[in-house]
Amino acid sequence: MTSIGTGYDLSASTYSPDGRIFQVEYANKAVENSGTAIGLRVKDGVVLAVEKLIHSKLLVSESNRRIQTIDKHVGLATAGLLADGRHLSNRARDEAASYREHYRSAPTLQFLVDRVGLYVQAYTLYSSVRPFGCSTILGAVDETGPALFIVEPSGVSYGYHGAAVGKGRQLAKTELEKLKFSELSLREAVMEAARIIYLVHDDAKEKDFELEMTWVGSETNGVHLPVPQDLFNEAARKAKEALENFE
């Protein structure tokens, strides 16, 4: 890292001479060290899946969730610093509640993403704060249909058909690009999501992981819920089988 020692990386409020903000790039590094999170947007819904790395056998299973519920119809998956992700999801919940208070209707995901993006960006402006060390994938089914976005540490947000952040994002993206999102059913998307998470997990390097999966769409009546246990088990089983055939 050539930037180290130059003094331009000490604050998020300082540009380097070539126009970069190193603190934001370091925040992206924090995201790259984290377990992969993906999202799939298909015609009748959205699936979120996370590879949650287990750093200790002493942890209670299914603790430290990385997929949160923001509103009835909105889910948020994070990669990066867990606590930063939780802070952002709290903010997103407040935004959603405030929208409902003002307009007496469910917020669109575009609205929430804009607000969360604005909030994240504000943390790239001052020397007294540090940018968020997490990328968030937001998924929902709203009045515009299924929607999927990523908000990055810089505050920029983009909409996606298939989204991937974290350690295994490159491989995950390659796999996502092979899918035909306009033809997949929600159930098929669950299978694919599980398969990709199992695929990108590198068990040579990493310890154990837990798969976390939620969905929202026609199957859930437009409500963001964990994938039901039987479907989850089926998806995990098929994912493991696919992994053996893959290699």
Added chain:
Amino acid sequence: MFPLTRADSFAQRNDDAFDAYGTYPLHQRAPHKDVFAEGVQHTQQPIVTGTSVLAIQYKDGIMMTADTLASYGSLARFKDVSRLHPVGTSTIVGASGDLSDFQYLQSRLDQLVTDEFTHADAHDLGPAEVHEFLSRVLYGRRSKMDPLWNSVLVGGFRDGKRFLGYVDLLGTTYSAPSIATGYGAYIAIPILREAVDGRQDKLSESDAKAILHDCMRVLFYRDARSIDKYQLATVTADGVHVSDAQPLDTSWGFAEGIRGYGAQTQ
């Protein structure tokens, strides 16, 4: 008059009438007036109102009914308003009294349920919790001398148990196998107690429907703020279901025989 020289001040020392400091008359404040007394007004009467809500326990859960009229005084102002509001997956709330206050309660309850849902901790609110919440809100408001002008029924079915409770604008609560608010408390309660109390475990869904239908018809005949269109809600192990508005069957043939009012000559 202020002493200008030492000589002047000596000269005036014996002038008892001179009041150099203006100590008389004693200063008096303007009479105290509460500037907010007219600015902040609290609810003193309901405006757009709904009439009775009835609810009973029966074999599979609870059943609740209310007509669809919103009155503006004695004017039948809105004829297709729902006064039954599902909360979560196992509770129904029905309200009589001020409908804007009820709409406020609806939004409070929706916020509460959404908030609870986003925790995603496998806990949710049942009828007992909703009833307790409403009782605290209503009692809190009456203690501010600014009541929410409603009588509210909360019914539900959870963990194999029925729940039916009442709470009103004073924060008064009670539970019973059959409850009615408003005019229904006078007219429907005797019918309901006769038909329901002690028989909750035997009443079938169709029995319960028939009992409430009868009460709604009697109320429509007697209550001048009612309408012949009502909704039925059931809460059972299968969840909450609120019916579409349905008409009441009424017969007015007896009116022919009435003498002593109106235009008849004989």
